[in-house]
Amino acid sequence: MTQDHDEQQPRRAPDGPTGAGPAGAGPAGEDPADHVPPPVDTTRRVASDALAVGLGYLASFAYPLVSLPLLARVFGVEDLGRFMFALAVLQLVVQFTDFGFGMSALRRIAIARTRAERSRVAFATLAATAGLWLVASAVLMLVVLIVPGLHDQWPIYLIGLLLIGVGAMYPKWLLQGTGRVKAFALLTAVSRLVALVLLVFTVNSADDDWLAMTWQQFPLALSAVSSWVIILWWWKDVHVVRPRASETLEALRDSTPMFFSNVASIIMGSANSVVLGVVSSPTAVAYFSAAERFGNAARGVMRGVVDAMLPRMTRGHSEGPGTSSLQRMILIGIMSAYVVAGLCLVIFAPMVVPWYLGADMAPAAGVTQLVGIALAIGGVETALMLKATAEHRFRLVARFALIGACEHLVLLFVTGSLWGAHGIGCAMIVTETLMGVLYTRDALRRRRERREARDAAPSEQADVAQVDPSHT
Numbered sequence: 001m002t003q004d005h006d007e008q009q010p011r012r013a014p015d016g017p018t019g020a021g022p023a024g025a026g027p028a029g030e031d032p033a034d035h036v037p038p039p040v041d042t043t044r045r046v047a048s049d050a051l052a053v054g055l056g057y058l059a060s061f062a063y064p065l066v067s068l069p070l071l072a073r074v075f076g077v078e079d080l081g082r083f084m085f086a087l088a089v090l091q092l093v094v095q096f097t098d099f100g101f102g103m104s105a106l107r108r109i110a111i112a113r114t115r116a117e118r119s120r121v122a123f124a125t126l127a128a129t130a131g132l133w134l135v136a137s138a139v140l141m142l143v144v145l146i147v148p149g150l151h152d153q154w155p156i157y158l159i160g161l162l163l164i165g166v167g168a169m170y171p172k173w174l175l176q177g178t179g180r181v182k183a184f185a186l187l188t189a190v191s192r193l194v195a196l197v198l199l200v201f202t203v204n205s206a207d208d209d210w211l212a213m214t215w216q217q218f219p220l221a222l223s224a225v226s227s228w229v230i231i232l233w234w235w236k237d238v239h240v241v242r243p244r245a246s247e248t249l250e251a252l253r254d255s256t257p258m259f260f261s262n263v264a265s266i267i268m269g270s271a272n273s274v275v276l277g278v279v280s281s282p283t284a285v286a287y288f289s290a291a292e293r294f295g296n297a298a299r300g301v302m303r304g305v306v307d308a309m310l311p312r313m314t315r316g317h318s319e320g321p322g323t324s325s326l327q328r329m330i331l332i333g334i335m336s337a338y339v340v341a342g343l344c345l346v347i348f349a350p351m352v353v354p355w356y357l358g359a360d361m362a363p364a365a366g367v368t369q370l371v372g373i374a375l376a377i378g379g380v381e382t383a384l385m386l387k388a389t390a391e392h393r394f395r396l397v398a399r400f401a402l403i404g405a406c407e408h409l410v411l412l413f414v415t416g417s418l419w420g421a422h423g424i425g426c427a428m429i430v431t432e433t434l435m436g437v438l439y440t441r442d443a444l445r446r447r448r449e450r451r452e453a454r455d456a457a458p459s460e461q462a463d464v465a466q467v468d469p470s471h472t
Contacts, residue, residue: 100258167220338379345372
């Protein structure tokens, strides 16, 4: 029977850079009274939190759903394409800076048993995030200043990077890992709505692109500042500690496999518009970016729900192998939501897109339908990846991500150059199908191995009883 490398490692309790061991028994000097029990998971609470996060993200997506038609009319198709290209490039920095902490740090916070341990995990993660942001920002600004086609837009790139740096400090993994799911949803929704109001009242022409970039990156920055004020002075879930170099490096090491999963997200997400801008025209980028926004609205809502479910899946896995009824409900719910969202895009895109974005953007309707098909298929990958992440099978997630990334990158250049925005939509469908097949095969293999292990256990006991009759 084969096992993933992560599962062969000795299990620590908890699984962090400075594991505190059993509850109440921490490193020297740690107060046992600092112990914090994990939240109690019930079907009702899980459903309530999933609904709260979904509604919070749905409210927050009022920003892209209102900003897109506004910017399309203010900027025009070509200037909108250039602005969307800048957003796609900056999204690469966001993904690199996250480095997979959104999953790895969330998992470690979920299994932490003391405030001291949570504090060490939290501030080591922040230190690692800040270092990655500095590196990515320096590289991107150098590229922007060197490349002639980007040089005239350097102010919006600089503004975007500065706000991304503040927003990178938003500890959504801490809020979700400590059960502050409804507060997380509220912060997410309110910050987006505030940015939307500011966008509507300040962006009136193509010269206001720097303001549009400011409000695009403002929500996470506002959420970051607000959440830390509440965490440190009201909830006091953690206290300020100086991160050690060893703890920061451990945070990076633990998250490195998830970084490769993030690379796949970049290639299968932000890189779509970037590659299309290289091999096609700004008009094609505008069509695809508009269609992708609809898909990203649904993915964003579900991404928040998936992150909120990770602590439940993690705690369920720590209780024993297999899949509990609560875990099964979570997985089926995620798959079903993706299918419903994808079908809605396929059915309603021809009616909604021309009315919503204007007649000039009507060609984006067909692309939106392709994005909807990819979204419906992607539910299988997302649900099974969540289960693998909860089981700390980071290497498997990274391996599948790299396979999908390589395949998708090749398809992007081929299909984008041949068929433009529609070709990128087809590439998304092929990649989502491949990832779903990989995860399904792995899930079936593991189920078969567990069944064989259960079947082998009674026969082994019978063999022992025959050799030693006193065994019974």
